[in-house]
Amino acid sequence: MPRTGKPFSVRMTNAGPLGWVSDRDGYRYQPRHPETGRPWPAIPPTALAVWEALAGWPAGPEACLVNLYDPQARMGLHQDRDEAELDAPVLSLSLGAPALFRFGGTRREGPTRSVRLEAGDALVIGGASRLIFHGIDRVLPEDPDLFAPRPESRFGDLLPPGGRCNLTLRRVTRSDASPTA
Numbered sequence: 001m002p003r004t005g006k007p008f009s010v011r012m013t014n015a016g017p018l019g020w021v022s023d024r025d026g027y028r029y030q031p032r033h034p035e036t037g038r039p040w041p042a043i044p045p046t047a048l049a050v051w052e053a054l055a056g057w058p059a060g061p062e063a064c065l066v067n068l069y070d071p072q073a074r075m076g077l078h079q080d081r082d083e084a085e086l087d088a089p090v091l092s093l094s095l096g097a098p099a100l101f102r103f104g105g106t107r108r109e110g111p112t113r114s115v116r117l118e119a120g121d122a123l124v125i126g127g128a129s130r131l132i133f134h135g136i137d138r139v140l141p142e143d144p145d146l147f148a149p150r151p152e153s154r155f156g157d158l159l160p161p162g163g164r165c166n167l168t169l170r171r172v173t174r175s176d177a178s179p180t181a
Contacts, residue, residue: 009073010136015064016043018172020082027082029063029172043169050093051169054124057088058179061169069099071162075136077108080125080170087179088171089126095119095165097142103134116140139164 014020018029019040032039043064051061067075080090094117101123104112114137117123125132142162159165 008075009069010075011068011070011073013066013068014040015047015066016040016062016169018063020063020065020170029082044167047093047167047169050122051091054122055089055091055169056124056126057171059085059088059171059175061091062172063170065168065170067166067168068159069097069136069139069164069166070160071097071139071141073136073164074138077102077104077112077133077135079106079131079133080168081131083170083172085171085174086130089124089130091169092117092123092125093167093169094121094123095167096159097162097164098140099164099166100137100140101134102137103132105133106131108133136166 008022012020014033017040018031019033020027020029021034022028023034043061047064048060051057055061069075096119098116098118100114101117102112102114104110110133112133119142125134139162
């Protein structure tokens with residue numbers, strides 16, 4: 001964390017041409033992993049298809065932030081404002097355990113509400129709501145029958161029991177295809 005130097009409770013990685021990173025120097029997007037120097041892997045085709053279907057934006061995403069939550073992880077209220085293309089929506093895809101998503105207005109001190117996000121939920125934050133404050137209050141216990149381990153599970157090794165994964169796709173830079181370019 002830039003101010004405290006303490007790590008987030010959420011583990012993070014990225015996919016796409018740009019990845020969002022944070023350290024004592026601040027928050028930024030960069031094309032390579034800060035420790036390995038390697039490029040980020042490609043954004044999964046399924047996630048790109050959801051962007052195409054739901055984002056309503058003419059240019060594709062450049063970053064896919066992958067947040068991995070264990071059952072105790074939280075994410076405080078924040079705005080997504082590190083992108084040059086603030087008119088482009090942010091697309092959030094939920095996998096694994098449900099979570100309590102809190103959101104408010106464009107001022108931190110405004111009132112907030114919470115909704116439950118389930119595995120498979122897609123949330124688009126865009127338009128007048130693009131700069132709302134939002135976060136994850138807590139990961140909720142999952143229905144043991146719904147997410148019982150199965151040999152064909154693609155997330156069994158990625159998510160711990162009761163864990164959650166969130167993919168957040170964003171357009172970072174302005175492009176010729178952007179309506180405001």
